[in-house]
Amino acid sequence: MAVLILFLLISLTYILTIHACPKCGSMDVPYPLSTNNNCGNRNYSVYCNNGTLEFLSAAGFYYQILSINPSAYKLIIRPPAIQKSTCQSSDLALGGLRLDENSPFNISSHNTVMLLNCSETILLSPLNCSSNSLCRQFEEKVEGGSSCRDALCCTYLKDASMTSHRIRVRVGGCTAYTSVVYLKPGDSIDSWHYGIELQWLPPN
Template identity: 65%
Template sequence: MASVIVFLFILATQVSAFRVCPKCGKIRVPYPLSTDENCGDPRYRIYCNNGTVLEFMSAPGFYYKILSINPWTNRLVISPPLIQENTCYSTDLGVGGLQLDENLPFNISTRNTVMLFNCSDNILLSPLNCSSSSFCRQFVDVKEGYGCKGTLCCHFLKDASMTSHRIRVRLGGCTAYTSVVDKQPDDPIEFWNFGIELQWLPPF
């Protein structure tokens, strides 16, 4: 028992010795997230743009704004990419969508409902919901300026059976997407929590 107490004391001392990064804008940056080589854990790198905007970088070098961080659940929410007006193209289409480095401790949580837009007919061979009752239909009816209305769209819950490191868009597939965190079936669109929730493995 004494050895366990000693171990926990040493562990607590080590954790307290780690430097927590300063706030970026209004968002606190909890350990192990790191905005600088002198704070946090470098494997958990995020970026503080101009000291005010916190961002997450995907594998191809595309930056997504961080909307919130929950240190108690090891989760953060990033903003989905913009859909360019009247094109139905996501701004990260050129890099193939969201791609996380599988060697880093981040992955896409299972609480995301992803909606894909402007899809080719090949998507109908997938198990995704592309029916007239798909959540994506509500989105395109409200967001007409994106140019996605009338295109084939689908939604799916990012569950554990899928890759937890990528949301793919491409020409010849689907060219745009968005995501809602913890969407409930009957939630009206004005209550949707738009974002992509990521989670990280703790360093210990």
């Protein structure tokens, strides 16, 4: 029995290695992620652009992939840049991050999202928009948030009760956002890890 289990493990490792895509720059592209038609599973498409591995949203915006954890079926993408002069996310024109609901990817519940430069209509939502909200620390202490000071901002933990396919921004609502992954109570701002964690369903 032990020999059979060892054989199956070796076979599985061999199959996954054969179907894995080549590295993109210095980053491994583990199965089932796919950068072309000859490797991976095309339902899990990502893109290698000039040595940078990227995730394409349903709206057509490319987000840099910062890390991949294939054993947990998760990857982390970089939040969009915030324009310094206007406090607008670079994906504002596309409405923020939106995933295809028919794809195997969704937004995990480990993201603490900060909505910036918001209108007062956001106060109708069950978010933390108080003066001690974490988004205030971001605006005051991080250069990327400096253009958003003195405007309403709100923070929330994206949990299972919310849509797992979108982080929305729009003119007339909130025009910018960022996200911190795996934030723990009491973490100092210097230890925050900026990113948006996506998880995927494994292929059948």
